[in-house]
Structures are given as structure tokens and as C-alpha cells.
Amino acid sequence: MAEELVLQQGHKAEQYQSIIPQIQAIVEGESDMIANLANICAALKQQFDWLWIGFYLVKQNELVLGPFQGPIACTRIAKGRGVCGTAWEQQQVMIVPDVDQFPGHIACSSASRSEIVLPIMKNGECIGVLDIDSEELNQFDEMDAEYLQQLMLMIEKIV
Ligand code: SME
Numbered sequence: 001m002a003e004e005l006v007l008q009q010g011h012k013a014e015q016y017q018s019i020i021p022q023i024q025a026i027v028e029g030e031s032d033m034i035a036n037l038a039n040i041c042a043a044l045k046q047q048f049d050w051l052w053i054g055f056y057l058v059k060q061n062e063l064v065l066g067p068f069q070g071p072i073a074c075t076r077i078a079k080g081r082g083v084c085g086t087a088w089e090q091q092q093v094m095i096v097p098d099v100d101q102f103p104g105h106i107a108c109s110s111a112s113r114s115e116i117v118l119p120i121m122k123n124g125e126c127i128g129v130l131d132i133d134s135e136e137l138n139q140f141d142e143m144d145a146e147y148l149q150q151l152m153l154m155i156e157k158i159v
Contacts, residue, residue: 005046012048016147019047023151027158036158038067040151044132045069051112051135055120056084057128063088066128073108082106084129087117091126093145097138109133116140118152122159130155 008018023043027036041053054068056077063077063084080089082105087094094117099105112133120128130152134140 005043007047013143013147015047016144016150019043020147020150020154024154027154031158033159034067037155040155041067041069050132050139052109052131052133054131055128056131058088058126063129070133071109071111074106077106083115083117084131087119087129088126091119091121093118093149095140095142095145097140099133111135113137114139116144116148118145118148120152120155120159122156127159 005022006018008015023040026039026043030036030039037055041055044050044053052068052070052073054070054073055066056063057066058064061079065073065075077085079085083094083096083099083102084106094115096102096105096115099107099112099115113135114137115131115133117132118130119126120130130148132140132148
């Protein structure tokens with residue numbers, strides 16, 4: 001495994017195109033799920049420096065906090081609650097340009113202004129989510145969703 005990431009400047013498409021293969025190389029060398037999810041968060045944090053990047057994993061019909069980078073966060077989220085619980089319930093990517101406009105948004109950090117949440121699917125079932133929060137309004141769009149989906153395909157193989 002490479003000891004250091006090569007961090008790309010410039011357009012976010014170029015940043016994703018640079019970081020995704022590096023993440024692939026990191027997870028290929030390790031079989032432990034938590035170790036891999038932790039390094040995925042760290043790599044995304046280093047490349048993009050978003051406020052909060054983390055995983056919630058479904059345990060006994062709740063989302064429970066998993067590996068993350070950023071400020072401390074809520075540990076448990078019920079199905080259908082907040083953006084994460086909604087992504088889980090609806091099994092779909094949620095892009096929230098302004099969290100104040102999302103009914104039931106769970107404000108783990110008052111600094112969070114926008115977010116994207118992607119479900120982790122395994123055998124047709126949602127087993128967790130990747131949650132990314134930004135201090136900027138309107139940070140995430142379809143391009144983020146597209147590139148992050150590539151990561152989700154990788155993650156779905158290692159969970
Ligand atoms: N924003 C999430 C809660 C988790 S924290 O932001 C880390 C939500 O409303 O689902």
C-alpha cells in the first residue's frame with residue numbers, strides 16, 4: 001500500500017479521478033471492513049477537506065455510527081429519520097443543497113450546511129450509508145453522486 005496519497009488540485013472531476021484509483025489500491029490490500037472504511041474516510045478528507053465524512057452501518061434496525069473523519073457525531077439514527085435515515089429507507093442517493101430546508105434534518109454539527117448521502121447496498125438490501133457534510137451551501141451535485149457511486153460499488157464488494 002502506498003504510504004502517502006497523491007492529492008490533486010483543480011476541478012472536482014479531476015480530484016475524483018485521481019483519488020478513486022488510489023482508494024481502490026488501498027482497499028485491495030486489506031480484507032478488514034472497518035480498516036477499509038476508515039481509510040476511505042481519511043482519503044476523502046485529505047483530498048476534499050469536507051467537514052464530515054463517515055459511515056453509518058445498519059445494526060438491529062438502526063443506523064449506528066461507523067468509521068468517520070470530522071467532529072463527533074450522533075451515534076444512532078432511526079429508519080426514515082434525517083437525511084441518512086431517509087437514504088436508508090428509500091434506498092436512494094440524497095443530495096441536500098441546504099440542510100435547513102430538509103425537514104427532520106439531524107444537526108450533528110451546526111456548521112453543516114449541505115450534504116450528500118449514498119446507500120451501501122448488499123444483495124438488494126441497504127446495509128449502511130456514506131454520509132458527507134459540508135460547511136458550504138450547495139456543495140454537492142450529480143457529478144459528486146456519479147463519482148461517489150463508483151466508490152459505493154467498490155465498498156459494496158468489501159462489506
Ligand atoms: N446529517 C445527518 C446526520 C448525521 S451527521 O450529520 C454526521 C442526517 O440528517 O441524516
